[in-house]
Amino acid sequence: MSGGTATPEPGDGASIPRPSVPAGRGLDPLTARRRFITVSFLFWLPIGMSIATGVLLFTDRGMGLAAIAGFFAVHSLTAAAMELPTGGLSDVIGRRTVLATAGLLNCTAFTLFGLAGATWAITLGMALMGCARALSSGPAEAWYVDTVHAHAGPDADLRTGLARGGSAMSAALALGTLLGGGLPWLLGLGPGVGEWLTDATGGLVIPLSVPALLGALVEIVFVLYVLSALPEPPRPRVTLRGVLGGVPAAIGAGLRLGGQDAVIRRLLLTASTTGAALAAVELLTPRRAAALMGTAESGALLFAGLACAGFVCSALGSQLGPLAARLTRSSGRAVLTGRGVLVLGLALLGLTTGSTSTLATAAAATGFGLVYLGLGVAAPNANDLLHRRVDASGRATALSVQSLALQLVAAAAGLTVGILPLGPLPWLLVAAIVLGGALLWVRRTDGGPQEPAPARPVPAGSTPER
Template sequence: MTTTTRYLVLTTLRWLPVGFTIPISILLPVSRGLSLSEVGLAFAAQGLLVLCLELPTGGLSDSWGRRPVLLLGSAFGIAASTMLVVADSFPTFVLVWALQGVFRALDSGPLEAWYVDATLAANPDAALEKGLSSGGAALSIAVASGALISGALVALDPPDGLNPLTLPAVIALGLVIVSTIGVATLMTEQRPRDTRLGVRDSIRAVPAIVRQGVGLLRGNRVLLALVSVELFWGFGMVSFENLTSVRLAELTDGPNAAAALMGPVTSGAWVTSALGAATIVLLSGRIGVASAAIILRLLQAGAVVAMGLVGGPAGLVVAFLAAYCVHGASNPLHMTLLHREVTGEHRSTVISVNSMAAMPASALGVIVLTALADRSSIAVSIVVGGVVLALAAPLYLPARRREQHLQLASQLDTTDVSTSEAQARKP
């Protein structure tokens, strides 16, 4: 089995249980007696822990290894999924999302870093965007499939004594266990002996690795610009991830009609995201990864602005699907450019820094755009989010210049080699 195949299988196994839990993530705790405000507070435990642990766990992955960190994270994932099946009070749901937060922090980056390290070790000139695009497609298909099956299971009569909302959680637990077995059996990691550290030494090395990883931003304009893209991306994503259902309610007969539409529309969005991720290499292969990233950022901004300007639900849904399609296509290109700027020594740490940049930006986006919606309208708020997304496009220009420089150098090297070979053949 090739490295890419292993990566795609593990990505699918990782995200399939997420698809099963998305439709019930709020409904299940509410059905067990929690208020919406309590659900929000329980969710906050996950966000807080991810924010606090994102960088340290990225450093741990760089010092200890990708595989052991993923296995450790999987143990927390199994614990969180088990608690989700049986949780029946506010404290137990806080524990569910706290465990989930530790899992998400440990899980963020190691699999992708392992794939990139293994691919570049086999071929330093490998086109990373192809494998990462396939991974993005696999992720989206897994989430969409899980969500559709989960919704169908809830609609069916479950076994006697089992809450319909509990059945997807039980299946998700089984899938998390399967995913853990997959990591243990399919993920092989070859690390030089002089870089292997024990658990204690790995933990001691984390602060230094984190400092070095963050320090890379100060000395690399391209890397700093790429991470800065996440600030605008995280802010602007709120406009189509959080405000679409409210905008749809405005354009239909109210919240109930919007809720009925959002289920299949959301599943369709993940499918279009997979389509975008799977096909973007056709564009990036022709014009370059950075140039394609610039175009996609502008296209997504245009789609989001259209969401605010359209006058009917059909137009809103089409624009929403377009935004998600571009979203799925954008991520593998962005990550390819990011991986080009770092080595395996700090790869997971830099992925964590990139991920962390989006978190406060997204939180700020929720505050600003919802406040703007209250003072003006949802349509205006969505348009502003689209404009902010467009502001990220120029931040890819340093990466574009770097890519063009490397392409020119490669062409000159090829010309020199051809000239030398021609001269050597002369009598």
């Protein structure tokens, strides 16, 4: 496992100043784990709150479906465009600074969603949220891994902490979905409370916008916690010119990761198939729920319940991830197990499409849960493998490359699924794609604890293929 603190060698992106000391040397692994879990929960709670009401809020503001689709496209494209540059930025100026910046951007975005109804304001908010998503895709996890390595060495267990962080993220999304869907409903129960709120603010605040504004307040708490609870050692002083000049080298190193290391290449391909699965679930499930319930409003309520249950299954899967690795004696085989569960879930969703019988509905709900359970089992094991292949100088960049692969394929899969006829075909096509990615892990070495790891710490972008 490469967990050293060596700076990059010439020719592998060394033009960006890199820290020579891992983050948080004074924290023990248990404390670092608790703080990583808290950061994961606080970051994803406001996002969960926006899931149930986001589309309804924009609709109430007078936006059509085409405009809303455009808003989400702005978010996805911004996140994809910013992934590698912001990953390299975290490796240069520090995890804490980048995480706090992500929180401030999200705070601004949620404020715009809650108060503004103009198209330009919502577009700006989605762009800021996409940038925050890119900024947040690696720093917290990279800080946790650096801290554990600094205290316990490069052979320390990472799966448990990564699994707990994934569970915290899923729990935050589940709780946030319930809060986001329940608050407007509760405001509507009181005699005239919703109308009073709208009148008192001149229409700026409506019941559907309350979750977004509450999310902005949570983001402030997130920023304060990050700044106070994630210590990092002093980093080399860098100028703006030095940072900007080094970003292209960091991007190049990130893009070379998959080409130079077979394990990382499989991880990136696995992440891309995850993007296809999530795109199908997020695009097709709400429409299916509305068709089952008969109205869009009832379908939205059903989807909120399904999403919450899915996040709970994902949290359970994350907790089972280390056990799966122990039982299969390999992180790679645990990834294969999780992907197999995911394929089974997608197949159930596809085979039950078009039927409204009780048995088919129960099978579809089971398939939905299996999708998220499989994702939860595979994620901590996949990231454990990734962290064994890169060192602290490029860890956040590697996580950004992984996230980039997921988002790009998710965008392409979403467009493809959207033009296919409704029925089993989209589901089964995505299931076949995920199955192809899962087969990459059959009879493959993964560099896990039971198999030889690289002989020396390997900076990101220069890991030899095995």
